[in-house]
Amino acid sequence: MSKFKQLGVANWLSESLLAMKITTPTDIQKACIPKILQNYDCIGGAKTGSGKTIAFAAPILSTWSEDPSAIYGVVLTPTRELALQIAEQFTALGASMNIRVSVIVGGEDIVKQALELQNKPHFVIATPGRLADHITNSGDDTICGLRRVKYLVLDEADRLLSNSFGDDLEKCFSILPSSDKRQTLLFTATVTDAVKALKDRPISKNKKQIFVHEVESLDKVRIPPSLSMYYFLVPSDGLKEAYLHNLLVNENYLEKSAIIFVNRTRTAEILRRILRLLELTVVSLHSEMPQSERVNSLHRFKAGAARILIATDVASRGLDIPTVELVVNYDIPADPDDFIHRVGRTARAGRKGDSISMIAPNDIQRIISIESKVNKKMTITKTVTDDSVIQSSLNKTTRAKRECILDMENENFGEKKRINKYKHELNLKSKTSKTFKKTKRSKKSKRS
Template sequence: MSFSDLGVAKWLCEALNSMKIYTPTAIQKACIPKVLKGHDCIGGAKTGSGKTIAFASPILTKWSEDPYGIYGLVLTPTRELALQIAEQFAALGATMNIKVCVIVGGDDIVKQALELQRRPHIVIATPGRLADHILNSGEDTICGLRRVKYLVLDEADRLLSNSFGSDLERCFGVLPKPENRQTLLFTATITDAVRSLKEKPVPEGKLPVFVNEVDTVENIAIPSTLSIKYLFVPSYVKEAYLHNLLTLPEYEKTTTIIFVNRTHTAELLRRMLRKLDFRVASLHSEMPQSERVNSLHRFKANAARILIATDVASRGLDIPDVNLVVNYDIPADPDDFIHRVGRTARAGRKGDSISIVAEKDVNRILAIEERINKKMEKMEDVTDNKVIKKSLKETSVAKREAMMDMDKDGFGEKRRTNKMKRQDASKKPNKKRKTES
C-alpha cells in the first residue's frame, strides 16, 4: 500500500518519496483515510512510529485544496517537539511554499505576534505561550485562530493532564467550536482522559470519533534487548554514585541520557559534571531557547556525550542512538519511566537502563516493576568502597562549587518572577470577545 492509495495528494506523495518515505506505517494506514473523510481521530502509537506524518499528510492534502489563513494548529507540550514538528511540516510543504509558525516560550513574543498577524498556514505552539498571546497580544494577532480547520494535540496524554488545564482552556476559547473543526489527538499513551473523549456526544452532522491504538505504552513490553538495573544509595550522596557509574569502563565512552525530575537538579548536575571534565549538555525549561536548541544539536553531533534532561526529552524527540539511560530521579508515573528508557534499545539494538534509588523511592520502583511486569536487577559494579575511594571527595567539592555558582548567577529567579506574573494574569477577568454589529 502506498500513500497515494490512502488518498494523500500527489504533490505530497512526491515530497515523501524525496524524503525516502515510501510505505505508510500502521498508524498512518489507519488514521490518514479517516482524517481525510472528516473524522475526529485519537491515534495511539509508540515513539518513532510516524505519528507526525499520520496527521500532517491529511492536513496538508486538504490545505492544498483550499489554502487559507491559519489552517491548522498543533499543540504540543515541549518547545523541542514543537520545533521538530515544524521542521517536518516545512519539509513536507516546501514545494507548495507553506508558511509554518512556531509559538513557544523563550522566543521574542513581539516577533511571534507579528508572525501570527501574517496568518501562517500552520501554527505549532506550546499551550502556555499561545495562551499568553491570547491574553495579551490583541485581537489582530489571534483572530486568524478563529477559523482553524484542524486542531492537533500531540502527546495528548501530557496536554490533558492538570498542568496544562488552564492554558488549554484559554486556547480552546478562541478556536471554532468542535463541530466546526476536526480534532486529532495523537499520543504514545492513551490514558483514561484521552479515551473518555470518545464517549462525548457527537454533534449533529459530525462523523464519529475514530480511535486506533498501535503498540501504545499500554500494550508494549519492555524490549528484551534492554537491561534494567538499579543502584540503591543514600540520598545525600547520589552524585557520588552517579560519578562512579559514569566512570565505569563500560560507560566512560557511551552516549548517555540522565533523567531528573527538577530543573534545579538538571542545572546542578550539568555544572558539577562539567567541573569533573565530562562532556555534558542539559535540556530543561529554565534554559533560554537558543541554549536548548544548541544542547540538543551538541548531543546529536556527539560533541556532548551526556545529556541531562527533565522529561522534556523523554517523548517524541528524534534523539540519536543512546547506549545508557540513567534515572537519577525516579518518576512518579510508571509510564514516564517507560518513555524515558525508550530512548535506548531501539530498533532491536541493545541498551542499558540504570535507576538510582534512594530511601523514599522504593514504592515508585515497586509500581514501575508492576507496570512493566519485570523485576529490576541489582547493579553490582558500583560499590560503597569504590564510591568512597574514587568519587566521594571530588564530587562533594564539585557539587559545592556548582551550588555557589548557581547562587551567584541567580538561577531560578526568572522562573519565580514568571510564576508570579502568571498568577497575577490569571486573576484578571477575561476580555470579552468583540462582535461585529
C-alpha cells in the first residue's frame, strides 16, 4: 500500500504522487495530512524544502475529488512567483482529474483574470493585493464563487500576517465564508508570535481545536546542517560590485549556480547590467520588472540558461530551485528571518550548499543579530582577497557601473515606482485629513 494512501490520501492522488516519484511522506506531511482530512484547522511550521505544499494540497485535493465543486479552495501567498509555483504543483497533482486552477496575481491582465473567476475554477492561487482588487472592482458575478470556499490556505503565513498585507487580507476575508464555515490552514518556515497567537483564538462549537505541527528543534528549522556559512569583509559599499564579480569568477564558484540577494530593486538592476556587460550569464527578479520578464527570468535560471539570479526578497520565500549551490548576501537584511529564508534557497533536501555574506562596516550589528538567531557563527572565507579584486575586477566593474547608471538614467528606471510612491503619499494625506475633520466634527457635536 502507498505510504500516502496510509495517511488517507485518495487512490488517484497516491498514484499521481507515485508517477511523480514522490513515494515517502516528509515529517510535516505525515503530521498534517491526516489531521486536515479529519477537518482540523492547521498551523504547520517546518523548514524550507520540507514539502509544505503537498502537506496542504494532498488533503484538499482528496476531499475535493469526493464532490468536485468550484471555487473549492483559495491559497494566498505573498509573491507572484510562489503563487505560480503552487499553481503548477496543484495542476500537476490534479492532472488526471482535469483540475482547473486560476492564478490571480499582479502584473497580469486583470480582465482576463476576472473572466477566469467568473468561469469558477476549482482552485484560486492568489496574492492578497490582486485578489483584493477583484473583490473591490470586478463585480459580484466575478467574486460570488469565493463565498462558498471550503479551504483557505495562507502559505508563508508569517509574511502574510505582517502589517504590509493587513488591509488586503481584511478585504479578502470579507468575501470568504467565516472561519467556522471553512477550514483554515497556515504554513510557514518561521512560526512568529503572530502565527502562534492564532492557535489560542476562541473555537466555535462546531470546530475542533487547531492542530499545530512545529518541528522540535529550532536549529533544524533555521539552518540545514548541509549548509556552510561564510563571510568576507568589504572595505566600503562603493567597492561591493568589484568584490562580487571577483567571487563569481573565482575557480571555486565559476561553474556553480548562484542567487545574489540585494535589499533594493535599483541595486538588483545595476548588478544585472554590470555582470552582463562582464559576460556572465545573469538574470534578475524584482518588483520593477514586468510579470512576463519575472517569469522568464525564473524559467531561464531553473533551466540553467542563466547561472546567476540577482533578486530582492521576492525570491527568498518558498521557491523550489533544487540546483542552487551558492547564495550570496550582497546586502545584509535587517531582519534575521529574511536571512534564514534567503539561505534556505540552497542546501535543500540534504544537498550541500554555501552561503556567503558580504559584510561592509555598517553591517556588523546585523550579522551579530543573525548569528544569535541561527545559533551558528559564520566562517571567514579567503576566496576573495583585496589583491585579487584590485588586479582582476576593480577597473572592469567601475567602468561597467558608470555605463549602466548612465543607461538607467536615460531610461528613467524606477520612474513608475516613484509615481506610485507619490500617489500613495497623497492618498495617505487625504485619509489623514478626512479622519482629522471627522474627529473634529465629532468633538464639536459632543460639546453642543
